[in-house]
Amino acid sequence: MKPKSHNLLADGTSISDLIDIEMREVKLRTLSDQQLYDLEQQRIFGKTWLMLGHESEIPNEGDFVQRFMGEDSVIVSRHKGEIYVSLNVCPHRGMKITTHDAGNAKVHKCIYHGWAFRPNGQFLASPVADQCMHGTIRDKEDLGLQQARVTLYGGLIFATWNIDGPSFDEFLGDAKWYYDMLFCRSDKGMEVAGPPQRFIIRANWKAAGEQSAADGFHTLTLHRWLGEVGNYKKGEEEGEGGDLTPEMFGAEVSSPHGHALRCIDLGRKIRRLTGKNPDELSTEEKLKVLPPPGMNPEMVEQLKKNLSPEQLQVMAWMPPQVGGMFPNVLFGFVYIPQADGSVVGSMTLHTYVPKGPDKLEFTNWIFVEKDTPPELREKMVMQTIQLFGTSGMVEQDDSDTWPHMTLTAKGAQGRHSTLKYQAIYETDKPDGWPGPGIVNEGFTKDDTQWHWWLYWYELMTAEQ
């Protein structure tokens, strides 16, 4: 069959030649290619739901933040209790409506010629309307800021340009059951500690994106310091050495839409904290010994109100801890061992915003529960900044890796090399697993990342 012309790149390669479905390999060229990048802006970032922040960043009428959907700057603002996402481009001549990172405005006035807009993007007026400044050819309704479709989920703000496309729930599919355990588990919900960290990495967004779809293996090598001198350094009775493998068993959730969750077994931690076999403890006992990040034992009651018994069972056994949401979100809701034997959680979400084929913006939000007691909150924020994001001792190693992959993808030979996803599960769900979706038990494998690429492929080759 001849490839459809919309899938042909200028050198005659078809997008379908970049992925070998049988072999589970992806051509390295995908990590640095201007043409693919341009197509992704339409076919991925123009089509899927994108995470832009959290409503706690803009609590009051008129509050706004500036964010990015692909390379497009957007204004995320609150107006009469609703959240609006407007393209940050003046319909008059294309100036940015706001150049501020955040603020409060009842009216957004373009500083170039003065056209004014409400926080919901509606065109309000031009300064000399009586002299026909905005003309009569277009109606006023037609001169507003372009609106994205918006949804809130656990207070997280998602938007898409795909106005008639799938709903957010359809987009999440079975994975929603697991994300609910993270984002919708408390009575009052989460809030951001503050605005996100932002920094530039000279790498293709997919180098980070495919890793966020739950690359478990890299933890062993790239983050080996965690076992050598970091939080996962083992005590003498457990045998010395930097091997992190015992910490990495659990189950992994894949999704046909490229979402991924690594549900990591808490058994070892619970055993360490209680000296007891976790199987002999009830779900509630386990949750009280080791409450999820952001919660203390008293807050465990809230879990029972907001989650089903099946979700509670998974929460106390193998809760989702790291993973991603297609195309460019990473979450880390992790249980970090402390020097004194206790555990402090971290709750963090990143987006990897594309800034050209060889550049991404790493945006990092840190969360707490609104009900997290102040002392725990402070510990969480400090720990999370120390381990993740700009100066995070874990993630600084990631940010040094992706640029090299982006460079190797440019070589005349290197571009034909492949990314391989051949570690395949043959296990299925753990016994008694009550959750939906594609779930496999055991040590981490490549299935989740492979599903990420399959969805990338589906979107990139879809009928336009």
Add this chain to the structure above:
Amino acid sequence: MTSSENVNFFDQCSSPVGIGSELYNLVLGFYYSEAQLLDNLRFKEWGDTLAEDLKYSVPLRQTRLVKEQESSVIHSMRHMYDDYRSIMGRVMRLSGESAWAEDPASRVRRFVSNVQVYATTKPDELCVVSYLLITRNRFDDDHFDLIPCERRDLLRVSGDSFKLANREVILDQVLLGTPNLAIFL
């Protein structure tokens, strides 16, 4: 939502210490040797210059209107938020086997200037403002990452030198142009 420690830094500064005075030169010497230790990866020796009640933080910056200038420095979230224990943890990591973000190490130069020293109400403590320009180069990059910033420090007299007791680093970039802060500022 904000914790705003150290925003009153300039309130703590009382009389300026004269440029070129003996005390001023001692402080300047402290900064020159600090830069030399860090540029030459002598992290453990640098660790010896830190007070055990150290607070070390790098707030975020935001682009805001002039009338909202105070909001351009964000304390609720930071790029770094450390104390003595965690800084020594970073030193230990860098001295270990697998700190890939800085192994191979960046070639870094710390240019310290515009040093202004102030007495405080405590006889053994000084407030110091300094400008720092960091040039950072990795692998065979043909560009330098530049990290210009202002440091607001509290130094405590210790023997014939000082210990760093508080440092807040005010960066000039909102969107940092370097891929991580695996180096000390």
